[in-house]
Amino acid sequence: MLYTLAPDLLLGWPRANRADECAFMLPDVCARPEVGRLTGRGNTANLESVLALKPDLILDVGSTTPTFASLAARVQEQTGIPYALLDGRFEATASTYRLLGALTHRDAEPLAAYTEKTLSTINERVNRVPEDQRPRVYYARGPRGLETGLGGAINVETIEFLRARNVAAERQGGLATVSIEQVLVWNPQVIVTIDRDFADSVRSDPQWAQVEAVRTGRVYLSPKLPFGWVDFPPSVNRLIGLWWLAKIFYPDHFDEDIRAVTRDFYSRFYHVAPSDADIGRVLEGRG
Template identity: 25%
Template sequence: MKRKRWLSTVVVMAVVISLCLGGCSVGASSTVSSTRMVTNSEGVEIEIPAQITKAAPAIGAFAQMTEIVGGPGMISAAATDNISDYFKTVFPDYLESNSNNYDTGSIEGVIASGTQVVYGPDSVYSDEQVAQLDQAKIPFVAINNIKNVEGMCESFKIIGEIFGEDGVKKAQDFVDYYQGNIEKAEKLTAKVDPANKVTIMSLRYAGGAYSTINGQDICNEYFESAGGINVAKDYTNTTSGTGLSVNTEQIVAWNPQVIMAFTKSAKDAILSDPTLADVAAVKNQKVYVCPYGVYNWSVRSGEGAMLPLWLGTIMYPDLFADTDMKQVVSDFFKSYYGYDISPEEIMIVLAGSSK
């Protein structure tokens, strides 16, 4: 009798312990937060969902960054005017994740897309639009520092934080690559006599007018890291789109040895302009189109990580003789886009014709 009672007690205790453990397990799971905090570029902490699978990069360059650090299938809305056909070729997942072509310029579209978080410069949205996002419980993470290499690296890291631990690792890996290419270009050109450095300028052409960039533009950092002297570094004038208006008299006075044109049509205009015929770059046929993959290399672009090396090959071919830009592009697309780019596509990218 005592044995039976003892066994019953053991059974009851086992059941109680099992229930307690089960309850404790459920309780522990319920305490796991469904949100976490990320810090925007202004140092403000923003609460976002713990796991992000639907994101809306507010500008074109951030769509490219999202594919690099967030991985495929994460973009639910984008700045669609800046999403090229080649972007869709390289990232076919985008056609599925944003199959309805939701544009970040439309708050209604962002909400309809099921987006969990939006990120980009404050200037993209008005206070009213940010309030609309807030009302829809969609956090906006401001990323404003995108004017220089340091800011671009910070931007990559913030976007990495948005996508969690794996995103953080991918962002740091890319930043290491980005800064590594700049350091490599600087090292190769470190011994160039300042008096012998190549003079260069960026030149755009639209609506019958030229524009350039000065030392405040991120591209100036690429010029200098590759051993170039930007003849327009200290230039100030009225803006023309994203550049500074400049006339042909000023270009002639600067007389750059190399000109980096923004597009093929700009290159053609420069080479055929009789008022520029005596400019060294024109006279010596050293006018080049900036490469363009899924985004232009000379602006706030992840592909800008390759620009210092490309600039080095055109300004100092002897110093950069071991730099094979075809291989650089191939490795970049494979490592950061997960895309096996063909030799024909590489030539198109390097010619700036993939837009």
């Protein structure tokens, strides 16, 4: 999120970016060092190395639950560096941009306004789609496609924002592993996946052959350069994914040229102008 608003202020990344990701970002900023994660699962940052970078602010966009708030307070206490914990929920993106703009003394209004317009335009059109035209969707993760997001999981936030029927939503929670038998019972009309191996193998896998989405060829591999369009990281990168998913779920209501929308989004948020070949590579999900 900081990269999209003020790339020059970014000292480092939670993990080092790969070359194929850097092709879609400002090269010098993309190449800044890996500093690891300070909080959350798999925190890997070394406080000494963070301090050595002499930051004026530690920025964390994500969950603002008491657990994360106390972690933030502890890091601030240990380092003496102000720690801003901002709301990472999808619906809060515009207000989080404005708060980040105030913290960094940068004009966040263009990105906040784009976010609001995108969410309201898409929401308005989805509201016009009759209930019986909202597809049953299965979100497949992992090489076997058997990890999915339950109802309310941050991983399926965009799918549920579009009011498609997440077949795994009968249970609330985060990520869960399910059986192929369960997927056959759900019989989704659309499968969205972030795993290239699964996308490549599912059409020839006899276990999946009876699933409606596989039979009708409605299995879609999500773009993920430089950041995922559907799931990870759970940030502003998912805004472009909304347009992509909306066209898959409701083609009669979304006739935008996804290539033009992608070019516009990447120039506004990632500060690059991708070529036609670059956009083709992104849309194939082959990163």
